Amino acid sequence: MPIFLIEPDHSTLQNNSWHITPEIISSFPIINNYSAEINRLKKNTNSLLDVSVEERLDFFDALTENWISNPSNILNKYASLGISFLIPFLKRSNLCRLVKSALYGNIAFLDTFVEMTELGKKIMAHPRGLITHWLAGNIPMLGMISLVQGIISKNSNVVKLPLENGLVLPSLFADVNHFVSGFNSEKSHLWKNILESVLFVYCEKENMEGQKMLSKHSDVRVAWGGKSAVEQVLSLPKKHTADDLIFGPRSSFAVIGRNSLDIKNLENIALKLALDTSMFDQQACSSPHTVLVEKGGQVSPYDFAQALAAGMQKACRRIPKQPVSADEAYTVVNTRSEYSFSGEVFSSQGTEWTVIYSEEKGLADPCYSRVVFVRPIDDINEVVPLVNQNHQTLGLLLDDRRKVSFAKKITAKGVDRITDLGKMNLYDYPWDGVFPISRFIRWVSMD
Amino acid sequence: MKSINSIDNFLRLPPFEIDENRKSNLFSAMMWKAYTFHYNNCPEFQLYCQKQHITPDKPAPALPQYPYLPVNIFKKHKLISVPENKIKNLLSSSATSGNVSTIYIDALTAKRQMLASSSITAAYLGNHRRPFLILDEDPLLSRSKNISARSAATRGILMFSDSEDYFIKNTTRGLVLDKNKLLRQLEVYENSREEICIFGFTYILYNYAIKFLKEKNITFNLSDKTKVVHIGGWKKLEREQISRKSFLNEIEMTLGIPKNNVLDFYGFTEQMGLVYINSGDSPKTVPLYAEIIIRDFQTLESVEEGKAGLIQILTPLPYSYPGISVLTDDVGRIIREGKDREGRWGTKFEIIGRAKKSEARGCGDIMSESMGKES
Structure with a gap:
């Protein structure tokens, strides 16, 4: 079973499907000599080492400006795939902050030796070499998070695409190429070369020889996906010097304190949480599935559930729901029916969204498909024992007096991010406990 | 009332x-x-x-x-x-996981189930009785845990039998088809031209009987009134890329039975008694x-x-x-x-x-997991 090369163009898109199907696979060219292909990729990348980080940031910034100014094209094409999440991420101001925060406040470390007075020497951040990104199909744009950081840090990047939504990034890169080709500037050639540091491949999960090949060449292995997917990557042989960055399965939830919610802000807060729930149809690890509402405030947990239902309806207009499968539809109906016996169900007529109020304790098992559970708690500290390392993001609305103390306890148990409601899905850093770019570089020093 | x-x-x-x-x-x-x-x-x-x-x-x-x-x-x-x-009886659905449906049956519901099931089945099989060749264990001899759910699924149709022969044995290697016994009986009925009914779970019927006959190039020319009744769904056969068309063709080829005499039964525990039947490719x-x-x-x-x-x-x-x-x-x-x-x-x-991820719950699915390779 071979490793296939996937060129970033639109010709592979058949029947407007983003998925890699057996028919499409047979049309991909086979990489006969993967080592030679990697050498070629590294050669391309190395020829660009002098392209500064600033130049790279300019490139992504110009790209987003172009996309925003031509909204009918790119934004519509990728509307349901998370492009609205990607654009703010790619903006110069954001990427610059990201790189700075991972590099002790100075992005120039990626370009040259810089005096580090505390150490009494000069240091520099070199790329690790080759990063292989094993992507997940549920949120196709998420792979851009690690890929862009791989490009900025001057690494070579191999992107192992998933079957589900596997053609999204090659198509997006075809659009990036199109932008670069049409850009009337001397930078056009330079930017085109930046794209040459990326190679898209497909290799079947069962193709262990191919998977091993991908792994053995990697200096950093980045794995996005579910438990079995990331465990498979971790089980592959690797260079003893290679590093792993695992973005495995996590889930998220929200907590609202009793003194933080009143009649005035109820609608606004409910809408923010509804947008968090609706973005990516709860497929993201940062999507909330349960909202725990502390009793005793001006707004009861039940009233909040009702307000959240209204918010979900509004959010559905703003972020249209992706079609669900038979399995998802049945799961939604089954969950609604089950809770009709033991709680209160607020929902759309169809399978678009569901809010379930019940007085059960603990966090609900995620149902996905925009099904969110609202549960009352007597005190915010009841949440602490519920948390473990499988929990990634906590959307929190809590008075300042209790916030830091609560945050310390909850993050000690496993939560990596605490955000305001409405910001749960915004990619920020650290993510899953790490600054990814800091794992993509190798620090060197000189007296 | x-x-x-x-x-x-x-x-x-x-x-x-x-x-x-x-x-x-x-x-x-x-x-x-x-x-x-x-x-x-x-x-x-x-x-x-x-x-x-x-x-x-x-x-x-x-x-x-x-x-x-x-x-x-x-x-x-x-x-x-x-x-x-x-409540006189509890009906449990078969399931590969621990989750089973439990349906509470009283005398009236049981009577209605039997009435509906027999009327519907008679519309396809006719009201008369005939010998049944059953690709399952004899419930009286069985040690299988799941036999009661399977028996419930087949009980209705046995009203149309005047004798039953079972061809699956429970051995230390799991459930196995008694191929020699099956060949002997098919030969008997081929010679007698008597109308019979061959009954089994779809996957078992195909994978352990029809496929075996086909591979060994053994064919029979049973009475053209003979019926093949199968239940339990297509999921496993589809996975093995066996189409309905080839399923019907192979039955016709190996047993000499017209396609329209092959009856596919569909029903579920939660509404036991109702069966939805199609003959051949209709x-x-x-x-x-x-x-x-x-x-x-x-x-x-x-x-x-x-x-x-x-x-x-x-x-x-x-x-x-x-x-x-x-x-x-x-x-x-x-x-x-x-x-x-x-x-x-x-x-x-x-x-x-x-629906893709829902658990396999058919009796046939479970039974096929228990089948050994050879008799």
């Missing part, structure tokens, strides 16, 4: 002789009687229906407006519409005692003919539990209404598959 008696009378009508117009009013009236009964006698069902604002003090709704219970609800809730001391026909609705995955609305969705079945049959409107995890589509080529009235439909 009067209203319930009228449902019993309704279940005595022939299953495929009443046209759609006549059925429509009659069926709606029976459904509303059944709904009112369960609403008034099962508190959990009442609560469920109240939340959907369908209450007996209002006019009867159109069929698609009836609240429906997903089959999984019967795994988590004890739903009974009669006093518990009236679609299944819904009997008078039930109606099918296909629900769109996105809108959950009832969809038009030809469009795929989740299968919902309505029937006034269950008395002791409120399984009168059930949403299955099977995906299907309505082919057309009207008569089929044998003159049977009723909505025609086909099953496309099962």
Whole structure:
């Protein structure tokens, strides 16, 4: 079973499907000599080492400006795939902050030796070499998070695409190429070369020889996906010097304190949480599935559930729901029916969204498909024992007096991010406990 | 009780002789009687229906407006519409996981199940009895845990047998087909030209009998009145890329039985007694005692003919539990209404598959997991 090369163009898109199907696979060219292909990729990348980080940031910034100014094209094409999440991420101001925060406040470390007075020497951040990104199909744009950081840090990047939504990034890169080709500037050639540091491949999960090949060449292995997917990557042989960055399965939830919610802000807060729930149809690890509402405030947990239902309806207009499968539809109906016996169900007529109020304790098992559970708690500290390392993001609305103390306890148990409601899905850093770019570089020093 | 008696009378009508117009009013009236009964006698069902604002003090709704219970609800809730001391039998669905549906059956429901099942089956098999060759264990000799669920699935059809031969043995290697015994019996009936019925779970029938005959190049020319009845779904055969067409062709080739004599039965524990049968490559026909609705995955609305969705079945049959409107995890589509080529009235439909991740729960699935390789 071979490793296939996937060129970033639109010709592979058949029947407007983003998925890699057996028919499409047979049309991909086979990489006969993967080592030679990697050498070629590294050669391309190395020829660009002098392209500064600033130049790279300019490139992504110009790209987003172009996309925003031509909204009918790119934004519509990728509307349901998370492009609205990607654009703010790619903006110069954001990427610059990201790189700075991972590099002790100075992005120039990626370009040259810089005096580090505390150490009494000069240091520099070199790329690790080759990063292989094993992507997940549920949120196709998420792979851009690690890929862009791989490009900025001057690494070579191999992107192992998933079957589900596997053609999204090659198509997006075809659009990036199109932008670069049409850009009337001397930078056009330079930017085109930046794209040459990326190679898209497909290799079947069962193709262990191919998977091993991908792994053995990697200096950093980045794995996005579910438990079995990331465990498979971790089980592959690797260079003893290679590093792993695992973005495995996590889930998220929200907590609202009793003194933080009143009649005035109820609608606004409910809408923010509804947008968090609706973005990516709860497929993201940062999507909330349960909202725990502390009793005793001006707004009861039940009233909040009702307000959240209204918010979900509004959010559905703003972020249209992706079609669900038979399995998802049945799961939604089954969950609604089950809770009709033991709680209160607020929902759309169809399978678009569901809010379930019940007085059960603990966090609900995620149902996905925009099904969110609202549960009352007597005190915010009841949440602490519920948390473990499988929990990634906590959307929190809590008075300042209790916030830091609560945050310390909850993050000690496993939560990596605490955000305001409405910001749960915004990619920020650290993510899953790490600054990814800091794992993509190798620090060197000189007296 | 009067209203319930009228449902019993309704279940005595022939299953495929009443046209759609006549059925429509009659069926709606029976459904509303059944709904009112369960609403008034099962508190959990009442609560469920109240939340959907369908209450007996209002006019009867159109069929698609009836609240429906997903089959999984019967795994988590004890739903009974009669006093518990009236319950005579518990029906459990087969399942590969620990979650099983439990259906509470009283004498009247059992009687209705038997009545409906025999009327529907007779419309395809005829009323006479014949020898049955059964590709399963003899329930009297069995040590398998799941035999009771399988027996329940087959009990109805054995009313049409005058003798039964079983061809699956439970050995230390698992369940195995007694191939020599099967070959001997097929030869006997080939020579006698006697009408028989070969019965089995779809996967077992194909993978352990038909495939074996085909590979060994053994063919029989059984009486052209012989029927092959199979139940349990296509999931496993589809995985092995065996199409319905090749399944029928291979049965015809190995046993000499016309394709139209191959009957595929579909039904589920939550509405035991109702079977949906198709002969050969024709679609299944819904009997008078039930109606099918296909629900769109996105809108959950009832969809038009030809469009795929989740299968919902309505029937006034269950008395002791409120399984009168059930949403299955099977995906299907309505082919057309009207008569089929044998003159049977009723909505025609086909099953496309099962909602992807739902657990394999068919008896055949479980039995096939237990099958050893050789006899």
